[in-house]
Amino acid sequence: MEVIFIKAFQLLLSLAILVVLHELGHFIPAKIFKTRVEKFYLFFDPWFSLFKKKIGETVYGIGWLPFGGYVKISGMIDESMDKEQMSKPPQPWEFRSKPTWQRFIIMIGGVTVNLILGFLIYSMVLFVWGKNVVTVENLNSGFTVSESMKKIGFEDGDRILKIDGNDLEDQIQINNILVSRSVDVVEVIRSNESREIINIPDNIGLEIISAGVVPFAPNVNSVIDSVLTDSPADFSDIKKGDIINKVNGTKILSFDEFEELKKINSDYIELEIIRNGSQFSTVVPFESMDKLIGIIIKPDLKITTKKYGFFESIGEGYDEAYWKLKDYIYQFGYVFSKEGVSQLGGFATIGNIFPAKWDWKGFWEMTAFLSIILAFMNFLPIPALDGGHLVFLTYEMVTGKKPNQRFLEIAQMVGIILLLGLFFYANIMDIFRFL
Numbered sequence: 001m002e003v004i005f006i007k008a009f010q011l012l013l014s015l016a017i018l019v020v021l022h023e024l025g026h027f028i029p030a031k032i033f034k035t036r037v038e039k040f041y042l043f044f045d046p047w048f049s050l051f052k053k054k055i056g057e058t059v060y061g062i063g064w065l066p067f068g069g070y071v072k073i074s075g076m077i078d079e080s081m082d083k084e085q086m087s088k089p090p091q092p093w094e095f096r097s098k099p100t101w102q103r104f105i106i107m108i109g110g111v112t113v114n115l116i117l118g119f120l121i122y123s124m125v126l127f128v129w130g131k132n133v134v135t136v137e138n139l140n141s142g143f144t145v146s147e148s149m150k151k152i153g154f155e156d157g158d159r160i161l162k163i164d165g166n167d168l169e170d171q172i173q174i175n176n177i178l179v180s181r182s183v184d185v186v187e188v189i190r191s192n193e194s195r196e197i198i199n200i201p202d203n204i205g206l207e208i209i210s211a212g213v214v215p216f217a218p219n220v221n222s223v224i225d226s227v228l229t230d231s232p233a234d235f236s237d238i239k240k241g242d243i244i245n246k247v248n249g250t251k252i253l254s255f256d257e258f259e260e261l262k263k264i265n266s267d268y269i270e271l272e273i274i275r276n277g278s279q280f281s282t283v284v285p286f287e288s289m290d291k292l293i294g295i296i297i298k299p300d301l302k303i304t305t306k307k308y309g310f311f312e313s314i315g316e317g318y319d320e321a322y323w324k325l326k327d328y329i330y331q332f333g334y335v336f337s338k339e340g341v342s343q344l345g346g347f348a349t350i351g352n353i354f355p356a357k358w359d360w361k362g363f364w365e366m367t368a369f370l371s372i373i374l375a376f377m378n379f380l381p382i383p384a385l386d387g388g389h390l391v392f393l394t395y396e397m398v399t400g401k402k403p404n405q406r407f408l409e410i411a412q413m414v415g416i417i418l419l420l421g422l423f424f425y426a427n428i429m430d431i432f433r434f435l
Helices: 002-032 100-128 171-180 204-211 255-261 310-336 347-352 360-379 386-399 405-434
Strands: 037-044 051-055 058-062 065-073 131-133 143-145 159-163 185-189 195-199 216-218 221-227 243-247 268-275 278-285 295-300 304-306
Touching: 002 037, 002 065, 002 100, 002 347, 002 360, 100 310, 100 360, 100 386, 159 171, 171 204, 171 216, 171 310, 204 310, 243 255, 255 295, 310 360, 347 405, 360 386, 386 405
Parallel strands: 037 058
Antiparallel strands: 037 065, 051 058, 131 304, 143 216, 159 185, 185 195, 221 243, 221 295, 243 268, 268 278
């Protein structure tokens, strides 16, 4: 229950930050162009508000339905569907009375803020905490690969060297890259240190989604946690922190393999050890019939933290935001497939991506990611979203004619119904997965 509360609180806090700043992206240019803003709300307020206060001509409030937020701009067809106001003659302070280019800036402000915010947060995270990666050297035991990956040539113990000729900085990213980008070839290094080039099918992303299993699961290193004093391992110069690479000449991918391979010889075990990047071999005699050598092994996945200076973090933050956006756009295409639409999720799915324990780095990384998603989703050309309004404004700028008001009202209603349908479908899928 504590985990659920922590994740839910992080989601609400993240949404509150993103919604307020998104709506400020509309609010500020509206004020600059002297357009009246009647309401500025965090969360929706059907029937009642948790808080509201009128300052000047604007009512600021907090609703009870945490599905977003809104600014109600005078003279604009929006989710309020205020037909009475729109039936009256246009007033100078109304949205509809402003030049097209001003209305365009007002409408695109929210998306712009979310894109800039995502970039700034990523830059801040990289500057303050750095970037955690699992390098090819860190992942000594490689991956356990799924059956679908084995069919195209991958093997257990593989590590990823290059993707389409480019070095892979973080091994863990291989799963995301195969689903989110067009990949032709992957170069791997096998557990026997040989190298192979594997051709990737065009439909690999859909195959991974259909399989429903993680294609590449990292194998943790078998690390010496402690060495008993005066034990065979102690006399063989084995030390805490050493990584067991091979047992009796065979590379191990897990602790279970260590237990199996040490049974090969009756009197001793031959170990290949990695210490500070260097390798050496040692023979350790068993001290009893139980084949004990006096070590305690713990699984451990080594992580390298890359640190960035102030100006470096700006460039890296831009790259991070760029690839998050590009990958998400690529993945969005799966929505139009049977396999992809079955993976849609609502608030439970989104909340579940936050850390189970309070972690500021994890919180800000997810907030930046959600900011990028919010920008993209709002830019979609669907009536009721910012993108829908921008389509109609672009039409007006090109043709010099405003779309018919009745048409805009119908389009707005259709957009609202479509979005509500997607909203309920996504959250119902969450319930089905829980059950």
